[in-house]
Amino acid sequence: MTTVKIKGMSCGHCVAAVIQALERLDTISKVSVDLEKGEARFAGEPALADVRAAIEAAGFEVVDENA
Numbered sequence: 029m030t031t032v033k034i035k036g037m038s039c040g041h042c043v044a045a046v047i048q049a050l051e052r053l054d055t056i057s058k059v060s061v062d063l064e065k066g067e068a069r070f071a072g073e074p075a076l077a078d079v080r081a082a083i084e085a086a087g088f089e090v091v092d093e094n095a
């Protein structure tokens with residue numbers, strides 16, 4: 029499983045939007061989002077750029093932990 033930190037989620041609608049955006053990627057499965065931690069978890073090996081683009085297109089921001 030891969031975990032990414034996401035900034036900007038505040039309620040269940042945000043969670044649903046992120047899940048929907050990620051599930052559209054066919055390189056990903058088993059998406060789950062933890063609102064309190066601000067994290068999305070998923071199985072698969074997507075290009076991280078695709079994950080980032082999907083999340084940003086949904087209106088949220090990926091927190092780069094290496095920065």
Ligand SMILES: [Cu+2]
Nearest residue numbers: 038039041042
């Ligand atoms: Cu919301």
